[in-house]
Amino acid sequence: MGPEILRDVSFHLPERSFQFLSGPSGAGKTTLLRLLFMSLKPTRGLITIFGKDRSAITRTELPLLRRNIGVVFQDFRLLDHLTTYENVALPLRVRGREEATYRSDVIELLKWVGLGERMHVLPPILSGGEKQRAAIARALIEQPRILLADEPTGNVDPQLARRLLRLLIELNRLGTAVVIATHDLGLMDQVDARRMVLSGGRLEIYD
Amino acid sequence: MTETRRLLKNLGARLSSGARDAVSRKQMPIVPPDNVAGRAMVLVIAIMTFLSCLTLGAVTLVRDTAATWQTQIAREATIQIKPEEGLDMTAALAQARDIAASYSGVLDASIVDAQATARLLEPWLGTGLDIDSLPVPRLVIVTIDPLSRPDFAGMRAELQETVANATLDDHRTWVDRLVAMARTTVTIGMSALVLMLSATALTVIFATRGAMAGNGHIIEVLHFVGAEAPFIASQFRRHFLLAGMKGAAAGGIGAILVFIGFYWWSSRNMATPEADQATALFGNFAIGPSGYIGVGAIVIVIAVLTAATTHVTVLSYLKSVDSTHPDSM
Ligand SMILES: Nc1ncnc2c1ncn2[C@@H]1O[C@H](COP(=O)(O)OP(=O)(O)OP(=O)(O)O)[C@@H](O)[C@H]1O
Numbered sequence A: 001m002g003p004e005i006l007r008d009v010s011f012h013l014p015e016r017s018f019q020f021l022s023g024p025s026g027a028g029k030t031t032l033l034r035l036l037f038m039s040l041k042p043t044r045g046l047i048t049i050f051g052k053d054r055s056a057i058t059r060t061e062l063p064l065l066r067r068n069i070g071v072v073f074q075d076f077r078l079l080d081h082l083t084t085y086e087n088v089a090l091p092l093r094v095r096g097r098e099e100a101t102y103r104s105d106v107i108e109l110l111k112w113v114g115l116g117e118r119m120h121v122l123p124p125i126l127s128g129g130e131k132q133r134a135a136i137a138r139a140l141i142e143q144p145r146i147l148l149a150d151e152p153t154g155n156v157d158p159q160l161a162r163r164l165l166r167l168l169i170e171l172n173r174l175g176t177a178v179v180i181a182t183h184d185l186g187l188m189d190q191v192d193a194r195r196m197v198l199s200g201g202r203l204e205i206y207d
Numbered sequence B: 001m002t003e004t005r006r007l008l009k010n011l012g013a014r015l016s017s018g019a020r021d022a023v024s025r026k027q028m029p030i031v032p033p034d035n036v037a038g039r040a041m042v043l044v045i046a047i048m049t050f051l052s053c054l055t056l057g058a059v060t061l062v063r064d065t066a067a068t069w070q071t072q073i074a075r076e077a078t079i080q081i082k083p084e085e086g087l088d089m090t091a092a093l094a095q096a097r098d099i100a101a102s103y104s105g106v107l108d109a110s111i112v113d114a115q116a117t118a119r120l121l122e123p124w125l126g127t128g129l130d131i132d133s134l135p136v137p138r139l140v141i142v143t144i145d146p147l148s149r150p151d152f153a154g155m156r157a158e159l160q161e162t163v164a165n166a167t168l169d170d171h172r173t174w175v176d177r178l179v180a181m182a183r184t185t186v187t188i189g190m191s192a193l194v195l196m197l198s199a200t201a202l203t204v205i206f207a208t209r210g211a212m213a214g215n216g217h218i219i220e221v222l223h224f225v226g227a228e229a230p231f232i233a234s235q236f237r238r239h240f241l242l243a244g245m246k247g248a249a250a251g252g253i254g255a256i257l258v259f260i261g262f263y264w265w266s267s268r269n270m271a272t273p274e275a276d277q278a279t280a281l282f283g284n285f286a287i288g289p290s291g292y293i294g295v296g297a298i299v300i301v302i303a304v305l306t307a308a309t310t311h312v313t314v315l316s317y318l319k320s321v322d323s324t325h326p327d328s329m
């Protein structure tokens, strides 16, 4: 067992809240998001998600809880053999929905993130920024209760970053709690929101 | 800003309404087909199906033939009278025939006359034979109603009492041996079939685990977007069901071709010694309708077995992945 990346970290993410999670590279931002997303189990400590004790959540409950959580991965995690459209529609397909019931919604969202022209293209030939937008679209297609975004603007120009940030803010206004992990100070300065800063394994919160 | 809001509101409303529409464009499978069930697996399933079908064909052939023999043999009994110094053979034959005919369940009793007996012996003794000069046993053929067999024990006792040197053979020993032989063959064939089906299932397990390991990144993403284990399993199952159906159909068609080929061969070579040998053993060398139905059943069983094995393997794999190392993000 290696060193503890996160220690004595204690916080609460209220419903409909909006916050940034920042800290130097390697501080443990991704690790913290993985804990929240339940893809990592804490070696010690207590995590409660939607009022449920993490350690009491069973394998069959996990997917249903995850459907309330949207995630934008730092490395996107798009499936290379599916088109942009199919990648974004994946959460809906996994829920057993008929394509006809969501097709226009997915197209609309893709257009809004500027991927209307790149809809039927496979991820390997998308640019970094395009992949990022596809990953964001996939995370919010189902309007999750909480959105965890790991460096969601790391690969786009400042103008598009602002546009994507607006989208996330808008999502928040509609009732989704948002956590944006970033070390982009410029981005954080655009919104007056709660800031959680990780350093040396500890967490400071600036409301 | 209002644009975004409208978009998302719209989205929420439509998502919750969940209106269903049957029209659906063909989407790419979530698990790409080419890196799952390769040609090798289709080939293995085809071979296994082929062998299973041949085994089943052989089993039905033996069973049907044995059944035919059995009814043929069970329809007849023979009374044999050995010649002896001072025995009036003609009288003894007539007496034996009358005794046999008096039992209920006997349809007919007829004496094999001197010419017929001579003909029977012709292959060994040649023609122009005076049958009366030789001590040749004579026969009475008793035809039996197979549904209500006569009282053989009573008939045997009465014959022994009244006709000297008469023995009754009701072919019971033969029938019993035949039934035992057929039963053994069927048991062996069925065991072989079970072994082959197990080997097929094991092959599918290996192929499935390979496919899962090769598609780990897809499984991970599916987990992240909230896919339940049965959904993930179904994505793999459809490929394996297809591969299973392809392989099983190919193997089944191959087996049917072999059956037809044998039938053609045996009917074309009807008069040759080899074919006579086969005909003597198996009657007409033909797989009956039950054989073809069996082939169809095996094809279906193997396709279903493939799909079911994949399903169970994927679920247990997902369980083991989950407990050993958590997903990475
Ligand atoms: N599965 C793991 N096992 C052991 N150590 C890990 C694991 N994942 C990450 N780490 C370590 O934990 C530390 C924090 O990693 P993490 O990815 O959370 O940082 P981060 O804050 O997201 O950094 P960045 O801003 O570069 O994305 C790093 O030192 C990393 O090497």
Ligand SMILES: [Mg+2]
Residues within 6 Å of the ligand: A029, A030, A031, A074, A150
């Ligand atoms: Mg990170």
